[in-house]
Amino acid sequence: MAQWAVQEAQRIMGPARDWDEIHASDLTQCLRQSALNRKDPQPMSREEAVRFAVGYALQEYFFGSEDPSQEFDKVWYSSDGFYRELPDKSILAVLEFKSTGVYMATFDEESIRDRDGWLFRTATYCAKHGTNTAHFMVYFLFQRDIDCFTVVFTDAELRAAEKRMDERRDILRRSFDSKGETLPSSDTRLYDLECTWCPYLVKYCPGRVAPTKALIAEQERQRKERTKAKAATRKKNA
Numbered sequence: 001m002a003q004w005a006v007q008e009a010q011r012i013m014g015p016a017r018d019w020d021e022i023h024a025s026d027l028t029q030c031l032r033q034s035a036l037n038r039k040d041p042q043p044m045s046r047e048e049a050v051r052f053a054v055g056y057a058l059q060e061y062f063f064g065s066e067d068p069s070q071e072f073d074k075v076w077y078s079s080d081g082f083y084r085e086l087p088d089k090s091i092l093a094v095l096e097f098k099s100t101g102v103y104m105a106t107f108d109e110e111s112i113r114d115r116d117g118w119l120f121r122t123a124t125y126c127a128k129h130g131t132n133t134a135h136f137m138v139y140f141l142f143q144r145d146i147d148c149f150t151v152v153f154t155d156a157e158l159r160a161a162e163k164r165m166d167e168r169r170d171i172l173r174r175s176f177d178s179k180g181e182t183l184p185s186s187d188t189r190l191y192d193l194e195c196t197w198c199p200y201l202v203k204y205c206p207g208r209v210a211p212t213k214a215l216i217a218e219q220e221r222q223r224k225e226r227t228k229a230k231a232a233t234r235k236k237n238a
C-alpha cells in the first residue's frame with residue numbers, strides 16, 4: 001500500500017522531464033541537482049511522496065486546479081494560482097502555496113523575505129504575469145495550520161529576478177545540451193541546506209559531504225537545545 005502511494009504521487013507529478021524543457025523550478029534550486037535529476041533520476045521516497053501529496057491536496061483545495069504551464073523566454077512557468085479581477089479576469093496577484101517545518105510562532109513576513117528560493121521563483125512569476133504582488137499561503141507541517149503573507153515586489157526586484165533567471169537558464173541549457181556530460185558547479189545551489197536533502201551528495205558532490213555533515217550536526221545541536229529550553233520552561237511553570 002505504501003509503495004502504491006509513492007507510485008500514485010509519481011504519477012500525479014507526471015513523466016520525468018526531458019532535456020529539451022527547462023522549468024522555473026529547475027532554475028530555483030541547485031542547477032547541478034536539476035541536471036542530475038535528468039541524467040540520473042532517483043525514485044521518490046515515501047516521505048517525499050507524503051509531503052508532495054499533502055501540499056498538492058491543500059493547494060488544489062484552496063486555489064483550485066492549476067492553470068496550464070506557460071512558456072516565457074524558453075522557460076516553463078506553472079504558478080500555483082492567480083488572484084484575478086472580475087469580470088475581465090486580469091491578474092492582480094500570483095498565489096503560491098508553500099509548506100514548512102518551521103514553527104508557526106516564529107514565522108513572519110521577514111521569514112518569507114529570507115527564503116531566496118521561494119521569493120526568487122515567485123518574483124519571476126509576477127514579472128511574467130504583469131503584477132508586483134504575491135500572496136503566499138504557508139502550511140506549517142508540525143502545527144497542521146496555515147497562515148498567509150503578502151509580498152509586494154518593486155519593479156527593480158522583478159527585473160533583477162528575471163535577469164538572474166536568464167543567467168541560470170543559460171548555464172542549465174549548456175548542461176542540458178551536453179545531456180549532463182557537463183554538470184553545473186555545486187556553487188549554483190541557492191543554500192547550503194539544499195545539500196542536506198539532496199540524493200546526489202555522496203556520488204556527485206564529494207566536496208560537499210563534510211560541510212553538509214557539519215551543517216546537519218549543527219541543526220541537531222540547535223534542535224536539542226530548543227527541546228532542553230522548552231523542557232526547562234515547562235518544569236519552571238509546573
Ligand code: SF4
Binds near residue numbers: 195198199200208
Ligand atoms: S549535493 Fe548540493 S551541490 Fe551537489 S547537487 Fe546536491 S544540492 Fe547541488
